Amino acid sequence: MELAASGTERRTANERFDCLKDAFKCIQAGSCPGQSVADVAGVIFSGVRGLPGQDRESAPAGYYDSSMELTYISVTLVENIASSLTSHSLAPEVALYCVEILRVLFQDMDLMSQLVDHFQADDQIVSHLAAKSVSTCVNHHLHQTGTVSPVWEQKCLQAFHSSPPGAELEACLWSLTEVLKRLLKGAHQGEILVKLLAAFDCSLSALCSKFLPEERSEAAQRWMGCTSSRHWGTTFCLLLDLLEVLTASSLMCGAGVCLKSQRLTHLHSSALLTTISCSSQYFVKKRALLLLKRAVLQKAGEDWALGEMLFTGPKYEHFSSDMSTLSRSVLTAVAADWLQSVQVDSASFFGGTRHIRGDGGQKPDCVMLRAVSLLLLKSVELHIQTAAGAGVDSATEVYGYLQSLWAFLKRHSIQLMEVTHLCCWVSLLFGEQDDDMMEAAKALLSIFLHHRLCSGLDESAVLETACASGCNPHCHFLLLLQSISFDHSILLDFLISTETCFLEYFVRYLKYLRADRQGFTAACGRISASDCPLSLQRSRSASCGGDMFALTCKAEPDQAESSSCVQPAGAGLRLVDYANSDESDPENMECQDELGTSGCDKSRFSGPPPSATQKQYESSGSTGLLSQHNSTVERRPEGSLLQVFQSEQTSCPNMAGQMTCDTSARAVLCLSELRDVVTRLQTKKLFPYNPSSLLQLLEQVLNRSQPSHLSHFNK
Secondary structure (H helix, E strand, C coil): CHHHHHHHHCCCHHHHHHHHHHHHHHHHHCCCCCCCHHHHHHHHHHHHHCCCHHHHCCCCCCHHHHHHHHHHHHHHHHHHHHHHHHHCCCCHHHHHHHHHHHHHHHHHCCHHHHHHHHHHCCCHHHHHHHHHHHHHHHHHHHHHHCCCCHHHHHHHHHHHHHCCCCHHHHHHHHHHHHHHHHHHHCCCCHHHHHHHHHHHHHHHHHHHHHHCCCCHHHHHHHHHHHCCCCCHHHHHHHHHHHHHHHHHHHHHHCCCCCCHHHHHHHHCHHHHHHHHHHCCCHHHHHHHHHHHHHHHHCCCCHHHHCCCCCCCCCCCCCHHHHHHHHHHHHHHHHHCCHHHHCCCCECEECCEECCECCCCECCECHHHHHHHHHHHHHHHHHHHHHHHCCCCCCHHHHHHHHHHHHHHHHHHCHHHHCCCCHHHHHHHHHCCCHHHHHHHHHHHHHHHHHHHHHCCCCHHHHHHHHHHCCCCHHHHHHHHHHHCCCCHHHHHHHHHCCCCCHHHHHHHHHHHHHHCHHHHHHHHHHHHHCCCCCCCCCCCCHHHCCCCCCCCCCCCHHHHCCCCCCCCCCCCEECCCHHHHHHCCCCCCCCEECCCCCCCCCCCCCCCCHHHHHHHHHCCCCCCHHHHCHHHHHCCCCCCHHHHHHHHHHHCCCHHHHHHHHHHHHHHHHHHHHHHHHHHHHHCCCCCCCCHHHHHHHHHHHHHCCCHHHHHHHC
């Protein structure tokens, strides 16, 4: 090998380029390069090593640049070879050729030492390419032998213990994060993952203690003193990325062994909250907040897991105590006016921030508003669950947290300031994010049920207090139905989707609705007459990425009769044509784009405007929701649901009563049609799970727990 290496040194730069280019093209094309393994390995090693430091100053003009380009290509080729071998995408003879190249490079030439030395390179491209290449090679070695490269492990351990924020520590953090991600997404987690984490457990705990001290005052002081470091923010965000992967791995491990490093997000949650308060860099605040949000929602890794990780099994031993620690940290911080220090900038775009015409100001960063809201709501929900066993009556305390949240939201959003019915805020803030909206609604339902149990108030007083605090579950459900134009097929989409917690929320709400028909009727009247207000229109702008909402409050007579507090258009896109389920092919349930647009848009708000939906109820010749489901209507012996709806209109003597009847009748119609279509799909064995319990609950709600004026639907 020494002879091959020395021979390589005598090659010109062009000859090396030609050799590397030929090897790259051949491997990509699935053939063996024309040169020997020793020659190719020698050129790669020479390119990775580059010019020694003492020779750089004396190198001819342009020679150093050529050397760096050779380094780029050589490092990239190593990464490409290791990746191709791991994915088993090469023909057998080419795979044997590549295996031999890696053996020569890493065993005979010790290429790993050269690669990790580039972690601290001044050239950021070299540093990052080296980290990518090393991560791919470590991952390949783990899959082949189940062991960790000792050179890479030692480099990372050293950096975690002693390196300051900078290129070397950043490369090590990125590299370990990438290796862990690949293990979590692959089929080789188990013992290999635990073994890898065990090797870094102590060093990662020490690293977090350095960046995230437990004492709040020390953490604040550290952040104030580190703002001058240009590397600090980047290094810290890479640490947050690693913490998210570690948190995801703790959920993946289930009831197995869970190391301290996998619990660091929860254990250092107080310091992370201080980071959100004290960091001068907004992107650091936002990244830390999103990490805490995903931790409290148990959705760590959702951005890169791509649905491959389902954390539905038993949790690790300390899971409950860790979640309790996280919730206590949040509530303690909120009680100490943490919300006052949370910065919310204007919504950003690729071109910076911009003014939106007509509202007299800039839109807030709704990602931050949603993250703060969910973090607090889920923390309160967890606090309720853990405090209940200890007999703690915290109804007043819980509503105090909600009042702090409403004050925070109104302070940062002109739109929410103009809403007097606080129950509307969930639809306004979360309307474009179905998963977050369902989580918020579920948490608020838990908070409401807790307050109902602990307050000692009668039912009507409980509901009034709930509306004053924005957590009346009847209002939330009705506003959800209004936001989808009472289209039951969208509820069905939610029921069969794994992307939201709608099923859990829906079952809990139906159980409550079954026992509180009067509260439901009152909420229908409250929503219909609400000044929440006469026109709430959410706009989905392509440039906003779905993070903006617009509020228009203007009294228009024709809108008052529609009684819609939140009225985006009904969905035009369906996962399945539920009305024609008789002809549905269970193996071909693809998105049906009724609007003729390309792709599969999951938006609920892409169909006809609310006024068109209202006309569907007024015309017997409608081709809308009622006529889409004729099979449901025809099974009713007492006549069509349209006739029932028209009779409801005549039974209410005044406008307020008519609006109440309108809302309640449409809500019950929606639930009734949902029951029918789920029954039909279950009968044909097209439903993805057994909905018997859900159907029984819907039947009880529709048949036994309705106000008397809705009994027509069950004849």
